[in-house]
Amino acid sequence: MISRFRFGTALAVLSLSLCGFRALAQAVPDAPATTTPAAAAKPPFISFATSLRHKVVVAAYAGRPFRLSARLRADTASEGASIKLLASCFTARMQFSSVAVQDTAVTSPMWRTITLRGQLGRRDSLLMIFGQVLMNGTFGIDDVVLEVETKSHHWQAVPLSNGDFEQPLPTNAPADAAPPGWEPLNPVVGFRGRLVHESSGNTYYEVRGTEVTHYGHNRRAGHFQTVNGVRLYYETYGQGEPLLLLHGNGETIGSFTQQIGALAERYRVIAVDTRGHGQSKEDGRRLTYDLFADDMVALLDSLLLPAAHVVGWSDG
Structure with missing residues (x-):
């Protein structure tokens, strides 16, 4: 499931395994299963x-x-x-x-x-x-x-x-x-x-x-925002309650290529290149979970979002 967290001075992060989250994303919107796992069709592969x-x-x-x-x-x-x-x-x-x-x-x-x-x-x-x-x-x-x-x-x-x-x-x-x-x-x-x-x-x-999207390099959905002293890059997709996507160490928004489209059918997806990753900058400070959390709090504040669903894997 996706849990909803309210933000104050710190960020609560829900981490899901990669395999588990893929299954979750493919199941949106909720529907009863019509086939057994062995007979289920292979999900389509998404790439640029x-x-x-x-x-x-x-x-x-x-x-x-x-x-x-x-x-x-x-x-x-x-x-x-x-x-x-x-x-x-x-x-x-x-x-x-x-x-x-x-x-x-x-x-x-x-x-x-x-x-x-x-x-x-x-x-x-x-x-x-x-x-x-x-x-x-x-x-x-x-x-x-x-x-x-x-x-x-x-x-x-x-x-x-x-x-x-x-x-x-x-x-x-x-x-x-x-x-x-x-x-x-x-x-x-x-x-x-x-x-x-x-x-x-x-x-x-x-x-x-046709209609191929390069997640993490999509100018139509991409935005830069200076928060907490650095310029962060993020992309937004879909409408609904906000859902923040946080990738793992050494990764980028592109790590969610298989999930963003499905999640955007139900949520306002905010996929972020965290500090020092992808197109986001860094200022030389040591990268810590507290610093990443402060960045996300500041980003959501700049978007006037008091609360959001959060999904991440690994360091996310």
Whole structure:
């Protein structure tokens, strides 16, 4: 449950476990259960990003330099929207080895060919190719090519399954299914993909992001308030009784990405980057629970809120 606390000179904090609070947020508003836990559907995953993934066995090329290229485009519809290419290397035991990341994400609606380079470790067995999409807009990826350098310093193509996206979907697959040979890292709320067939005969994969929110970096919901000698950042969502969200040590508002939307259906959510975290500043004073509590009392006073529900985890 969420308890209501009244504020005076100190702040009473209710801490809930991460798992317990996730279950609470998903249950808002209250409703009788219609399925057993074993049969319950997996809750939707919420994020400001999604990825398309391709796994390539590279044990035969271990120790060699590689280069990965693809054509990318991004018709962006919100700040921070982009698409980029990544490649992660793993050993046979799935131990992470290294990652190669595109230096600058693509934000142009014109197709651009991107190439990144990396080095396979001597024990590397698997390379994962990622096309990563951030935020809102229409994004495209096509003609993914992986090559390794030979001892004679020539580039040798590594076979990819459907790197050009020309292979059609199975007849019984939904239109937004991942292309053959590829898989989504996580199905994410607000993102949908499809194969696009151009009049030229070319096929590429398109991802659309709509109504995607980057919690902790949302200008439409974000506010700064100077209280207790520092500038604190917070975001507000929804209407109703105020509910203060307090993240843990080293975290930010983004830690509540899975919960804010559900809670905002019932409460006026006030999610805060605590002093020295996220976009909030600090003034060199030692961080203590008493200092955090004083900050929250001052913030709520500045918002003319005499009382609020409080939910936090870890240091929150």
